[in-house]
Amino acid sequence: MLGRGYIVCRSAVCVQDGQVLRVKFKQGVTPQKRFEGVVRILTDLIEDGLRDEFVRTKAIDIVDSAGVRGHDELGEIRAVQKWIHRNAVYRKDPFGVEFFFTARRQIKDIEAGRHNGDCDDFVILGGALLGSLGYPVGALIVDSSGDGVFNHVMLVTKTFSPTKEFGGNWIPIELIYPEFRLGQSVKVSKVYPLMANANTARSPVANKAISGLGALLGKHPYAEMLSGFKR
Protein backbone atom coordinates (compact mmCIF):
# COMPACT_ATOMS: atom_id res chain seq x y z
CA MET A 1 0.00 0.00 0.00
CA LEU A 2 1.31 3.42 -0.90
CA GLY A 3 0.67 6.82 0.48
CA ARG A 4 1.99 6.94 4.01
CA GLY A 5 4.48 9.57 5.19
CA TYR A 6 8.04 8.54 5.81
CA ILE A 7 11.60 9.21 6.69
CA VAL A 8 14.31 7.07 5.22
CA CYS A 9 15.85 4.98 7.92
CA ARG A 10 18.81 2.83 7.00
CA SER A 11 19.81 0.21 9.48
CA ALA A 12 22.96 -1.91 9.23
CA VAL A 13 21.21 -4.53 7.10
CA CYS A 14 20.30 -1.96 4.48
CA VAL A 15 23.92 -1.54 3.47
CA GLN A 16 24.40 -5.20 2.72
CA ASP A 17 23.60 -6.80 -0.60
CA GLY A 18 20.06 -7.92 -1.33
CA GLN A 19 18.56 -6.51 1.79
CA VAL A 20 15.69 -4.40 2.96
CA LEU A 21 15.16 -0.68 2.92
CA ARG A 22 12.96 0.32 5.81
CA VAL A 23 11.20 3.61 5.57
CA LYS A 24 9.44 5.02 8.56
CA PHE A 25 6.84 7.70 8.15
CA LYS A 26 6.88 10.88 10.12
CA GLN A 27 4.01 13.17 11.02
CA GLY A 28 3.58 16.30 8.94
CA VAL A 29 4.97 15.03 5.65
CA THR A 30 2.65 15.99 2.82
CA PRO A 31 1.07 13.15 0.81
CA GLN A 32 2.72 14.51 -2.36
CA LYS A 33 6.20 14.37 -0.79
CA ARG A 34 5.54 10.86 0.47
CA PHE A 35 4.33 9.75 -2.91
CA GLU A 36 7.33 11.24 -4.76
CA GLY A 37 9.71 9.54 -2.36
CA VAL A 38 8.03 6.16 -2.63
CA VAL A 39 8.00 6.08 -6.42
CA ARG A 40 11.62 7.16 -6.53
CA ILE A 41 12.74 4.32 -4.28
CA LEU A 42 10.55 1.93 -6.24
CA THR A 43 12.05 2.74 -9.62
CA ASP A 44 15.57 2.89 -8.17
CA LEU A 45 15.16 -0.65 -6.83
CA ILE A 46 13.73 -1.89 -10.15
CA GLU A 47 16.76 -0.40 -11.92
CA ASP A 48 19.12 -2.04 -9.43
CA GLY A 49 17.42 -5.40 -9.89
CA LEU A 50 17.38 -5.43 -13.67
CA ARG A 51 21.15 -4.86 -13.69
CA ASP A 52 21.73 -7.73 -11.28
CA GLU A 53 23.06 -10.90 -12.95
CA PHE A 54 21.51 -13.02 -10.18
CA VAL A 55 18.09 -11.65 -11.13
CA ARG A 56 18.64 -12.22 -14.85
CA THR A 57 19.70 -15.82 -14.23
CA LYS A 58 16.46 -16.37 -12.32
CA ALA A 59 14.42 -14.70 -15.07
CA ILE A 60 15.96 -16.98 -17.70
CA ASP A 61 15.25 -19.96 -15.45
CA ILE A 62 11.60 -18.90 -15.10
CA VAL A 63 10.94 -18.55 -18.84
CA ASP A 64 12.90 -21.72 -19.66
CA SER A 65 10.98 -23.70 -17.03
CA ALA A 66 7.71 -22.41 -18.50
CA GLY A 67 8.76 -23.70 -21.91
CA VAL A 68 8.62 -20.27 -23.53
CA ARG A 69 10.24 -20.23 -26.96
CA GLY A 70 12.65 -17.53 -28.08
CA HIS A 71 11.03 -14.34 -29.42
CA ASP A 72 7.73 -15.17 -27.69
CA GLU A 73 7.54 -11.85 -25.88
CA LEU A 74 4.05 -12.21 -24.46
CA GLY A 75 4.98 -15.74 -23.39
CA GLU A 76 7.93 -14.42 -21.39
CA ILE A 77 5.87 -11.69 -19.78
CA ARG A 78 3.11 -14.15 -18.89
CA ALA A 79 5.62 -16.65 -17.49
CA VAL A 80 7.08 -14.03 -15.14
CA GLN A 81 3.60 -12.87 -14.07
CA LYS A 82 2.50 -16.46 -13.36
CA TRP A 83 5.68 -17.25 -11.47
CA ILE A 84 5.10 -14.28 -9.17
CA HIS A 85 1.41 -15.19 -8.76
CA ARG A 86 2.38 -18.72 -7.74
CA ASN A 87 5.36 -17.95 -5.52
CA ALA A 88 5.14 -14.49 -4.00
CA VAL A 89 3.06 -14.00 -0.86
CA TYR A 90 1.20 -10.77 -0.25
CA ARG A 91 1.52 -9.34 3.25
CA LYS A 92 0.71 -5.78 4.23
CA ASP A 93 3.40 -3.52 5.71
CA PRO A 94 3.07 -2.41 9.31
CA PHE A 95 1.11 0.80 9.74
CA GLY A 96 3.34 3.84 9.24
CA VAL A 97 6.32 1.89 7.95
CA GLU A 98 7.18 1.01 4.38
CA PHE A 99 9.47 -1.91 3.68
CA PHE A 100 11.15 -2.24 0.30
CA PHE A 101 12.75 -5.57 -0.53
CA THR A 102 15.34 -5.76 -3.29
CA ALA A 103 14.58 -8.18 -6.14
CA ARG A 104 17.56 -10.32 -5.17
CA ARG A 105 16.35 -10.59 -1.60
CA GLN A 106 12.83 -11.49 -2.73
CA ILE A 107 14.08 -14.24 -5.05
CA LYS A 108 16.15 -15.68 -2.21
CA ASP A 109 13.14 -15.50 0.11
CA ILE A 110 10.92 -17.25 -2.45
CA GLU A 111 13.51 -20.00 -2.88
CA ALA A 112 13.66 -20.36 0.90
CA GLY A 113 9.84 -20.45 1.14
CA ARG A 114 9.56 -17.32 3.27
CA HIS A 115 8.60 -14.56 0.87
CA ASN A 116 6.40 -11.69 1.95
CA GLY A 117 5.78 -8.28 0.50
CA ASP A 118 3.16 -5.79 -0.56
CA CYS A 119 2.30 -4.34 -3.96
CA ASP A 120 5.44 -2.22 -4.26
CA ASP A 121 7.68 -5.21 -3.49
CA PHE A 122 5.87 -7.27 -6.12
CA VAL A 123 6.49 -4.49 -8.64
CA ILE A 124 10.19 -4.33 -7.72
CA LEU A 125 10.44 -8.09 -8.26
CA GLY A 126 8.41 -8.22 -11.49
CA GLY A 127 10.06 -5.11 -12.91
CA ALA A 128 13.54 -6.39 -12.19
CA LEU A 129 12.82 -9.82 -13.72
CA LEU A 130 11.21 -8.45 -16.89
CA GLY A 131 13.73 -5.61 -17.14
CA SER A 132 16.58 -8.10 -16.92
CA LEU A 133 15.03 -9.87 -19.95
CA GLY A 134 15.20 -6.61 -21.89
CA TYR A 135 11.66 -5.31 -21.55
CA PRO A 136 10.96 -1.64 -20.79
CA VAL A 137 9.39 -1.60 -17.35
CA GLY A 138 7.94 0.89 -14.96
CA ALA A 139 5.77 1.36 -11.93
CA LEU A 140 2.15 2.21 -12.67
CA ILE A 141 0.81 4.02 -9.65
CA VAL A 142 -2.97 4.00 -9.61
CA ASP A 143 -5.91 5.39 -7.72
CA SER A 144 -8.14 2.37 -7.14
CA SER A 145 -10.45 3.95 -4.60
CA GLY A 146 -11.63 6.86 -6.75
CA ASP A 147 -10.80 9.50 -4.15
CA GLY A 148 -7.92 11.08 -6.06
CA VAL A 149 -5.24 9.51 -3.87
CA PHE A 150 -2.76 7.08 -5.37
CA ASN A 151 -3.00 3.96 -3.26
CA HIS A 152 -1.79 1.00 -5.31
CA VAL A 153 0.98 0.16 -7.72
CA MET A 154 1.09 -2.20 -10.69
CA LEU A 155 3.81 -3.11 -13.13
CA VAL A 156 3.77 -1.77 -16.69
CA THR A 157 5.63 -3.10 -19.70
CA LYS A 158 5.30 -3.57 -23.44
CA THR A 159 6.48 -5.90 -26.16
CA PHE A 160 8.85 -4.71 -28.88
CA SER A 161 6.88 -6.45 -31.65
CA PRO A 162 3.17 -5.61 -31.85
CA THR A 163 0.95 -8.47 -30.73
CA LYS A 164 -2.61 -9.43 -31.72
CA GLU A 165 -3.79 -8.94 -28.18
CA PHE A 166 -2.17 -5.66 -27.21
CA GLY A 167 -0.71 -4.22 -30.41
CA GLY A 168 2.22 -2.04 -29.40
CA ASN A 169 0.44 -0.71 -26.33
CA TRP A 170 1.71 -0.49 -22.79
CA ILE A 171 0.37 -3.37 -20.72
CA PRO A 172 -0.50 -3.04 -17.03
CA ILE A 173 0.30 -6.14 -14.99
CA GLU A 174 -1.46 -6.85 -11.72
CA LEU A 175 0.85 -8.95 -9.58
CA ILE A 176 -0.86 -9.23 -6.21
CA TYR A 177 -4.04 -10.98 -7.42
CA PRO A 178 -3.31 -14.40 -8.97
CA GLU A 179 -6.62 -14.48 -10.84
CA PHE A 180 -5.80 -11.38 -12.89
CA ARG A 181 -4.57 -11.87 -16.43
CA LEU A 182 -2.22 -9.64 -18.39
CA GLY A 183 -3.81 -6.21 -18.99
CA GLN A 184 -6.45 -6.64 -16.29
CA SER A 185 -6.68 -4.44 -13.23
CA VAL A 186 -9.02 -3.45 -10.47
CA LYS A 187 -11.11 -0.43 -11.39
CA VAL A 188 -8.83 2.59 -11.39
CA SER A 189 -9.62 6.26 -11.99
CA LYS A 190 -6.13 7.70 -12.37
CA VAL A 191 -2.76 6.33 -13.47
CA TYR A 192 0.76 7.69 -13.01
CA PRO A 193 3.36 5.69 -14.92
CA LEU A 194 7.00 6.10 -13.98
CA MET A 195 9.53 4.27 -16.11
CA ALA A 196 12.69 2.66 -14.83
CA ASN A 197 15.81 3.76 -16.65
CA ALA A 198 17.76 0.67 -17.68
CA ASN A 199 20.75 2.80 -18.70
CA THR A 200 21.23 4.40 -15.33
CA ALA A 201 24.81 4.76 -14.15
CA ARG A 202 23.65 5.40 -10.58
CA SER A 203 25.20 3.23 -7.90
CA PRO A 204 22.78 0.68 -6.40
CA VAL A 205 20.56 1.85 -3.55
CA ALA A 206 21.96 -0.93 -1.34
CA ASN A 207 25.46 0.54 -1.78
CA LYS A 208 24.47 3.99 -0.66
CA ALA A 209 24.88 5.04 2.90
CA ILE A 210 23.64 8.20 4.48
CA SER A 211 26.75 9.19 6.31
CA GLY A 212 29.60 11.66 6.24
CA LEU A 213 29.71 15.32 5.32
CA GLY A 214 27.89 14.79 2.02
CA ALA A 215 24.84 13.52 3.80
CA LEU A 216 24.99 16.25 6.43
CA LEU A 217 25.20 18.90 3.74
CA GLY A 218 22.25 17.38 1.92
CA LYS A 219 24.23 16.20 -1.10
CA HIS A 220 23.13 12.58 -0.89
CA PRO A 221 19.87 11.95 -2.81
CA TYR A 222 18.16 10.41 0.18
CA ALA A 223 19.49 13.11 2.43
CA GLU A 224 17.85 15.57 0.05
CA MET A 225 14.59 13.73 0.57
CA LEU A 226 15.08 13.90 4.30
CA SER A 227 15.73 17.61 4.25
CA GLY A 228 12.61 18.02 2.11
CA PHE A 229 10.54 16.24 4.72
CA LYS A 230 11.84 18.32 7.59
CA ARG A 231 10.56 21.54 6.13
Next chain:
Amino acid sequence: MLAAIPKGESAYKLLQAPQHQQLGHVDLRTGETWGILLSGAAVGVIAHLLWSRYYN
Protein backbone atom coordinates in the same frame (compact mmCIF):
# COMPACT_ATOMS: atom_id res chain seq x y z
CA MET B 1 -15.56 -16.96 1.50
CA LEU B 2 -14.43 -13.69 -0.05
CA ALA B 3 -16.22 -12.34 -3.08
CA ALA B 4 -14.25 -12.23 -6.33
CA ILE B 5 -12.35 -9.01 -6.86
CA PRO B 6 -13.89 -7.14 -9.81
CA LYS B 7 -11.60 -7.10 -12.82
CA GLY B 8 -11.54 -4.66 -15.69
CA GLU B 9 -9.36 -2.93 -18.21
CA SER B 10 -9.56 0.58 -16.83
CA ALA B 11 -5.80 0.86 -16.21
CA TYR B 12 -5.08 -0.45 -19.71
CA LYS B 13 -7.49 2.04 -21.25
CA LEU B 14 -6.14 4.99 -19.24
CA LEU B 15 -2.61 4.04 -20.30
CA GLN B 16 -3.49 4.50 -23.96
CA ALA B 17 -4.12 8.23 -23.48
CA PRO B 18 -1.98 10.44 -25.77
CA GLN B 19 0.11 11.79 -22.88
CA HIS B 20 1.42 8.29 -22.17
CA GLN B 21 2.36 7.39 -25.75
CA GLN B 22 5.94 8.58 -25.45
CA LEU B 23 6.38 6.65 -22.22
CA GLY B 24 9.81 5.07 -21.99
CA HIS B 25 10.66 6.27 -25.47
CA VAL B 26 14.20 5.26 -26.30
CA ASP B 27 16.06 7.77 -28.42
CA LEU B 28 18.65 5.86 -30.38
CA ARG B 29 20.39 8.99 -31.63
CA THR B 30 23.64 9.46 -29.82
CA GLY B 31 24.75 12.85 -31.10
CA GLU B 32 27.91 11.20 -32.42
CA THR B 33 27.01 11.41 -36.11
CA TRP B 34 28.69 14.75 -36.80
CA GLY B 35 31.71 13.85 -34.73
CA ILE B 36 32.26 10.66 -36.72
CA LEU B 37 31.71 12.41 -40.07
CA LEU B 38 34.06 15.30 -39.28
CA SER B 39 36.79 13.13 -37.80
CA GLY B 40 36.51 10.76 -40.79
CA ALA B 41 36.84 13.71 -43.15
CA ALA B 42 39.86 15.02 -41.21
CA VAL B 43 41.58 11.64 -41.35
CA GLY B 44 40.87 11.48 -45.10
CA VAL B 45 42.32 14.94 -45.78
CA ILE B 46 45.46 14.20 -43.71
CA ALA B 47 45.91 10.83 -45.46
CA HIS B 48 45.54 12.54 -48.84
CA LEU B 49 48.06 15.28 -47.97
CA LEU B 50 50.62 12.78 -46.66
CA TRP B 51 50.18 10.53 -49.67
CA SER B 52 50.65 13.53 -52.02
CA ARG B 53 53.75 14.72 -50.15
CA TYR B 54 55.61 11.42 -50.21
CA TYR B 55 54.53 9.87 -53.51
CA ASN B 56 54.25 12.84 -55.90
